[in-house]
Amino acid sequence: MNQACKTILLFFSLIITIQSCIEPQETFSKIPSGSWRGVLYLQDNPVVVDDKDEITYGQDVTGQLPFNFEVIYDNDTTFHIEIKNDTETIRIDDVTFGRTKSLAKDTVGIHFKVYDTYISAFYEDDLLEGYWHVNYRENYKIKFRAKHGDNRRFILPANDALAADFGGRWSLIFDQGTEDAFDGVGVFRQDGNHIAGTIETETGDYRFMEGSVSGNKAYLSCFDGAHAFLVESKLLEDGTYSGLFYSGNAYVAPISGKKNPDAKLKDSYSMSKPSSDKAAKFESFDSNRAPFSLDREDLRDKVKIMMLMGTWCPNCKDATEFLRELSKKDEMKDVAITSVAFERYRDTSRVFEQISTYKSKGNIGWPVVLGGYYNKMEASKSFGLIDTIKAYPTLLLLDKSNVVRHVYTGFYGPATDQYEGFKSDFYSKIESLKNE
Template sequence: MRRLIVITIVISTLIASCTLQDTPKLKEGVWRGELAVQDKWTPFIFEVKTMENDSVAVVLRNGDERVELSNVTFSNDSVTIPIEAYDAFIRAKLNGKNLEGRFLKNYIENDQGVPFRAEFNQTDRFPVVSNPSEIRIDGKWDIHFVDEKNDTTRNVGVFKTDNNTVTGSVLTNAGDLRFLEGNYTDTGVQLSAFSGLSPYLIEISFRDNDNFDGQFYTTRGITKLIGVRNDQASLADPYTLTNMKPGYESLHFSLPNLDGELVSVDDNRYKDKVVIVSILGSWCPNCLDEMEYLSPWYTENKNRGVEIIGLAFERKDDLNYAKSTLSRLINKYNVDYEILFAGQLGDATVQKVLPEIDKLSSYPTTFFIDKKGKVRKIHTGFTGPATGLFYEEFKKDFNSLIDSLLLE
């Protein structure tokens, strides 16, 4: 009997040992990842670290931005990295210092994903060239996006250089491309970003000191870029792009919060107060930037007689799905104002919920309502922290507008 017990213990120990050896482990430190976009490999940098509870986290790095991805799991020779904010994940096989797999989205049925690969201890986002361009990209640029139909939209680029590293963003009327990072090539600049939703790759070639040509690669296609240096570069006034229909001055909606309770902008809680209504989606990076700004702002200002309501249009017409995606954001940003489920993303849903407006051209779109319930201004898009002085200007204008409405 004793001999049987000893044999059992030995076998159990061997099995446990094999299991431990078979369980993959991501090496702590810096990795260079790549996603295949339009026959190009779009690079990004991430860091692997062990948390206090011995769990593993992956931190995406783009310029000054850090996006922590927790709840990393391992199975056999594979690793799964959840990207909970965007209902997506990376699943890859680990082979020593290399990963190979796919970036997938849960909300897409039978998603084939985007090819992914990564290598440990590679810190350069792009190859460093020995003779980088002497032309500096620092400053503001008019950047024209030219699509396949040759239609052009004018946007604004803001960039700065630190040694050979370039950081910055591109502002559009719908929002900004957030934190781009890269370096100089022998003829121009390469920039990329991946914060969990869409990989971006920009390749620029200088024609001269004040002009460049380029390409912008995304999973949706390739856009031609034409850049012209302009220290006065600016976008169309974001307060002129969305308007109330003739004859309408107020919004009227009644929608469920994440507990299923109906909340209306006409409720007593919002009477005689300045109200900010933010149109958002958990899938929208610029919306998350706005939420990250609004949440602490509301905590500091709610006692002044101001309220915020978020109207979330999600990828599925399912309150339970919306609750799962939005709750993570509410917890992450410590949101203390109401977030209501407005339905599934789409123009028809928007017109049903907000029949008073002419169109919704961008997420987020923010309504400023005075104490009498009248919509005074509508701001389209959001210029986030990656845009530098544009972000500071937005905050100044935002607070000035709220102050003036509170004084009325």
Template sequence: MKKILSLFSIILFLTSTFIFSSCNSKKENDMKLPSGIWRATLQQQEGAVLPFNFEVNYSENENDTIPTFTLINGEEKILLDNVVKKGNVFTIPMHIFEGEIVAEWNAANQKLVGKWNRRSFTNASSLDFSATPNTKTRFEANQTAKFDLSGKWETYFLSEGDSSAALGVFEKIETADVKGNLKGTFLTTTGDYRYLFGSVSNDSLYLSCFDGSHAFLFVAKAENSTTLKGKFWSGKGQPVDFVATRNPNFTLPKADTLTYLKEGYETITFEFPNLEGTLISLDNPKYDGKVRIVQLLGSWCPNCMDETNFLTELYSTYNPKGLEIIGLAYEQTEDFEDAKKRLERMKKRLNVEYEILFAGRADKQFAAQTLPMLNHVMSFPTTIFIDKTGKVRKIHTGFSGKGTGEYYDNYVESTTNFVEKLLSE
């Protein structure tokens, strides 16, 4: 009898444990994050904290417990919709980029805590991540701005004795409820720092951007209304000092003069595989008598993605009139199958209909070796414009995206006009 009771007790205990575990498991699986705007932070070097915002949303299906996340950088919205949920742990892939946020929801503390992991061919990194719901504020400082810092700034980033020039362009964003917000970016000869968003508090400037690939933080003090001194953090790297002076007339070197054909060349040649493995060159009959744009890019490069969005629209409009675009992708892998997966994901996300070829690893010197008729490859992206006879007519280094405002608008207008000119010849 004792044995029967003992066996019954064991069965009862196991059954209870199973029911309890099942209930807990069901409870965890049914758990939902609070919807709405969140404030997140990444811990950078020297104790710097980079803040950014994202929005959590669910579908209209009340049983849906897997949310979408949308990164918010001012006007930019980046949808992250391939989220994986296991209990209260969320893995959030970073759009088309190689990396993810892996974080655990702590209901008691109302915090999502984990890591942002960025995978890279040469520079993988991981930063501590934390986020709290129902917080739209990006930077916590909220004192009245002492200076109006909108306008154009001649800027120099100082690194190991060298300096590189940039043009800062900032614009105030003020509403009846919010004062001191600022948006803008820094333009350089190789591209821009995309959508920066932040605020001015007392005599200090705070700007940040997180797009899933890059994590940028700028903090500076205004000595007066015309001079800024500060630090810039990028990902896990050490901060770089920068100085800026208000200068509405400052300009960078013309992007069409930095990369050019070596003496004796009028054309470019290459042969790389497309994503089906077929070797493609400009000698293919498909390109005979066509105006061609050759884009040097990488799926890991946000500036390249900004340009790809523009070129996709350009292709849609002008391909029926004789324009062809060929992308030469230099990837953070040397393996064709791995590169293919990344590039197919990019094409799907950005609705790219033009040909993309795998050109090799993401290295400027390597890219220059594959195109020896160029003086160098200074930047991803670089864009080469070729007329109907096969002659190179213009090479544009870098790209100024939508975050640059008037500079993007001017580039779109001038490039569209130039393509129309080539098509009319």
């Protein structure tokens, strides 16, 4: 063999060796497993506010809601997704993968069936690109992108300044100076540049939020399939908290406040009252379209919990988990639970379909019955057992004679520091009614 042939053979041998070295160790017929960084683009043209009392951020950050998720293969062909928000992990099993014939592109669907929303995206080269859709809102969708192999949350500009201290409790006001203004309490934990916590309002909490601190600016986000929350904030020189709160792409509100270790909101038991001191009357239909009444035989002489809720509401899901935990206690055998669903559809058939899915997917062991349309003013009139419905969820405690004795508005769930105290107090009220 002449020298030229030897050189050619050596060249091709070297190419084959290099290719074998850079081949991925794992191949996937679908999307790759591991860490992904998702982003929801809440504003197509983010607004940068220049007023010194507000926030000025770069276009690469404002209005972008990041969240982290893992793709985990259960076997060679099926996989599920786990979304991470602070200490919470949300498992999503309803994931589809396919290929469009018309566009010859791989497609991924992530279905949040209990909330009636979904993500549809094209997949190519470690990237997902598509939209998050909310079925119960007409033409509502938010642009979505995700990249494989990135476990960061917020990607912030380099900042050598010492991270400001956002930890602790904060008295907050949303939309200050307008007729829509409302109070909140920020409860944050900070470790260096990492921040997590939640914001409590009189209608409930904003669940598990997580993010980063860069200099005097802090960013927090939460995506759970139902809500897309983003907070962009900064500390001013006088210690004032100033920021913007986004809920999806339809609501943005300014936030301002001060650190206050004693910050608190109204008593949740004082915000709504029973409509009568007489036995309550309530009739409806359950998720199987069977008649339901508080007077039915299996509920007689029992203390009752009624939860006014919506299948679209993550705080209601937190409250459902609390009631599930409560129902497992031996001493709760003579306590009856009923969820009353107020939905975002007026089509009764669609509502029954949704509450049936919610009950089965959530493995709920008590009746979920039709309440009506979710509009609070309309729901207050149609329900009638309390003077006003101010939040979902709202928990009612009825005595053995069906008299409404306690009304708890909103829900401070496991993301808050009030959760354990609430559980203990609620349990005590049940025991008191049982012993009457």
